[in-house]
Amino acid sequence: MMSARERVEAVLMGKRADQVPFTVYECMIPQCEVERRLRNEGLCIVQRLSVFGTEMPDVIETVYQYRDHGVAKVRHDYRTPVGDLYSVDIPVEMDAPSRSTMWHEERLFKQPEDYRALEFMIRNRVHRSDYGPCLKAQSLAGNDVIVRAGIGYEPLQEIIISLMGLEAFALEWATNRDGLLRLYRALQEDRRKIYPIVAASPARHANYGGNVVAEVVGPQRFEQYLLPDYQECAEVMHKHGKLVGTHLDANNRAIASRVAALDLDYIEAFTPAPDSDMSVAEALAAWPDKVLWINFPSSVHLQPYAAIKEATLEILRQALTGERLIVGITEDVPNDHWQKSYTAISEALQSDGHLPLR
Numbered sequence: 001m002m003s004a005r006e007r008v009e010a011v012l013m014g015k016r017a018d019q020v021p022f023t024v025y026e027c028m029i030p031q032c033e034v035e036r037r038l039r040n041e042g043l044c045i046v047q048r049l050s051v052f053g054t055e056m057p058d059v060i061e062t063v064y065q066y067r068d069h070g071v072a073k074v075r076h077d078y079r080t081p082v083g084d085l086y087s088v089d090i091p092v093e094m095d096a097p098s099r100s101t102m103w104h105e106e107r108l109f110k111q112p113e114d115y116r117a118l119e120f121m122i123r124n125r126v127h128r129s130d131y132g133p134c135l136k137a138q139s140l141a142g143n144d145v146i147v148r149a150g151i152g153y154e155p156l157q158e159i160i161i162s163l164m165g166l167e168a169f170a171l172e173w174a175t176n177r178d179g180l181l182r183l184y185r186a187l188q189e190d191r192r193k194i195y196p197i198v199a200a201s202p203a204r205h206a207n208y209g210g211n212v213v214a215e216v217v218g219p220q221r222f223e224q225y226l227l228p229d230y231q232e233c234a235e236v237m238h239k240h241g242k243l244v245g246t247h248l249d250a251n252n253r254a255i256a257s258r259v260a261a262l263d264l265d266y267i268e269a270f271t272p273a274p275d276s277d278m279s280v281a282e283a284l285a286a287w288p289d290k291v292l293w294i295n296f297p298s299s300v301h302l303q304p305y306a307a308i309k310e311a312t313l314e315i316l317r318q319a320l321t322g323e324r325l326i327v328g329i330t331e332d333v334p335n336d337h338w339q340k341s342y343t344a345i346s347e348a349l350q351s352d353g354h355l356p357l358r
Contacts, residue, residue, distance in 0.1 A: 003143030004044035011291055011326055012205060012243055012266060020322045022349050023146070023293075024329040024342070034339045041346050045145045046328070047137050051201035052194060053130045059121055073105065080124075083117035085109075109164045112172075115179045118163060122186045129197050138202060149203035151194055151233065151244075155187035156217070156225045157209050166216060188229065195233050199240035207268060208233050210247025214254040222255045227262060234263040249295055249330065251277040256286045266291035269330040272315065275299050280325070281318035292319075295330040301341040302334075308341050312348035 002010065007021040023044045029035050039045070060079040067073070071090060078085045088106040109118060137147050153161060159180065160169045172180045198206050208230060217226065230246065237244040245266035252259065252270070256278065259267065267290055272280045275297040283292050300311045312327070319325040327349065333341060 004042050005146045021326045039144045047147045051149045052197045055126045056124045080117045080120045119186050134202050149206035151208040154209040154229050155184050195236040199237045205243035222258050253277045268293040269295040271295045291324045293326040298331045305344045308344035309348045312345045
């Protein structure tokens, strides 16, 4: 009988596991009696760790924590030789196990004059390997924990999500595309420094960005400004015998043919219908050479136990032999639902997740 980690590793490597694996992010399940039982049944914890550190030697960063009309906020000020920038975030506690997040109230980019300072900051980044936390986690982890490295967002996605936000990105794409693309090329060069560090790390697999909104990016931009970066990263990772995937958790039908062309090993966090526009069966058919590491559809967590179990069984039916499927939890589940939902999923996998012998 395989361990929880061995199942995940086997499926990722294109080998045969004895059962469809079940995984959850480390921050989405608190330590308790139900957690221990689920791990004993085969649940694998995905421990996400960085394997590199980043510095900007010629940029002065100052962080302020304060309250604005009772609302806790965090401000980051950056002083560069060519201009100053700042961002403001709001920490938010979430109704989910051990979870909090940051809402971006103000991003770094606010006006075209900010391009110079942003580009300087990006080109000033120095990345260094930091393998200690990964090695320690691997040495301490048991047979039900798998360690994953991260590369960060793709260049275009960092611009959209982190630096500008959707509205500013759309305006800049329409009115100042040359400036935006200079930023994109600077980020491409920056990522090329990270790929070999992650590839040489002790981690056996890594995620590269994701959170792509197909309705925003569109098929043509995906092919021109995302596909080449995925390919370049995958080439470096594969040379070191490492696996790489991306976190595509939104609608994917519009970009499905482009995703099929990627040399990625797995598509992580794929969220099937009813929460997206593709089913498990459609995704497996569209991407025949990739492992589908799904996010169990979030809306189903709120349903009764029997409905959650049936939804899991339907996913297994769509996966046919199940050899390229991992069932994961990558989105927050409310505190008063996770124990019911995770248990129902585990029970379904125990009863019908065993892979048939060849």
